Amino acid sequence: MKLAQLIAQTGEHEATIQVLCHLLEAERTNVFLIKDISESVAKEAIKIIDQYKKGTPLAYLLGSTYFYNRKFIVTPAVLVPRHDTEVLVELAEKKIIADSLLGSENPTYQILDLCCGSGIIGISLAYLCDWLHHNNRELRYEITAVDYSPEALAVAAQNASLHHADINLVYSDLLEDVHGKFDLLVCNPPYVRTADIGVEDKWVLKEPHMALDGGIDGLYFYRRILATAKKHLTTHGMIMFEIGYDQAAAVEQIALEHGYSMVKVYKDLANRNRVVTIRV
Numbered sequence: 001m002k003l004a005q006l007i008a009q010t011g012e013h014e015a016t017i018q019v020l021c022h023l024l025e026a027e028r029t030n031v032f033l034i035k036d037i038s039e040s041v042a043k044e045a046i047k048i049i050d051q052y053k054k055g056t057p058l059a060y061l062l063g064s065t066y067f068y069n070r071k072f073i074v075t076p077a078v079l080v081p082r083h084d085t086e087v088l089v090e091l092a093e094k095k096i097i098a099d100s101l102l103g104s105e106n107p108t109y110q111i112l113d114l115c116c117g118s119g120i121i122g123i124s125l126a127y128l129c130d131w132l133h134h135n136n137r138e139l140r141y142e143i144t145a146v147d148y149s150p151e152a153l154a155v156a157a158q159n160a161s162l163h164h165a166d167i168n169l170v171y172s173d174l175l176e177d178v179h180g181k182f183d184l185l186v187c188n189p190p191y192v193r194t195a196d197i198g199v200e201d202k203w204v205l206k207e208p209h210m211a212l213d214g215g216i217d218g219l220y221f222y223r224r225i226l227a228t229a230k231k232h233l234t235t236h237g238m239i240m241f242e243i244g245y246d247q248a249a250a251v252e253q254i255a256l257e258h259g260y261s262m263v264k265v266y267k268d269l270a271n272r273n274r275v276v277t278i279r280v
């Protein structure tokens, strides 16, 4: 069967390409060069895409997805990584690089990935930290990743092992069982308003509720974290939150109420507010 025929049959262009990459263990560009897709592969692809069309995220069906150009294990215990979160990783990388010139009051630069889920943020940052350390042995980094779901932490552990990332995994209700001061606290908390969950997107209904539900106004986790985070930050420490596109003003207000000094808002590729950075 030709690729065009298979796409016509599934009615799903992008999903078909992704499924074929997975089944044939092929690079995306090579999928377009395949002259003939075998009957058994086409049958399997159609079966997977049928389940996808019924509302199961493709990442769960394939067991993995790509984030920041790297492959991560994904199960129904974790949120499917979103490309929007790459904005947060890019900003975190810039801060880590800038701080590598300034130094830290900690002997080892401390990074906290709070609400880590599959571990994509902390593990992506581990690549940069390893590279910086490799180039200057005096620079040392420690990454701690926290979640309140043991199942999510198990997936994060698998991903850390897959990527040879040396990360401390901690089971904690937000910062309750977290100790020490951090130079950088990155966090993509649950921030969807309870009533909005699954309204725009049926696939979201298969994701863990606790990875999405930010309470009535979506701000529950920002309030809780900002109420206690200050004592976990170094003098030049920074919090970086992913936010919903319409939450910047509210999160800034909460930060100011808790006495934080500087809040900056950054946009995603669709020009929507996506990240806020907050300083002590």
Ligand SMILES: C[S@@+](CC[C@H](N)C(=O)[O-])C[C@H]1O[C@@H](n2cnc3c(N)ncnc32)[C@H](O)[C@@H]1O
Pocket: 078, 079, 080, 081, 082, 085, 114, 115, 116, 117, 118, 119, 120, 121, 146, 147, 148, 149, 152, 172, 173, 174, 188, 189, 190, 191, 210, 211, 212
């Ligand atoms: C939006 S997901 C983010 C996952 C991952 N960081 C990402 O960007 O794909 C939020 C995560 O927060 C975790 N979580 C929910 N309540 C929590 C709590 N009280 N303490 C710590 N983590 C929590 C969920 O289990 C979920 O993994």
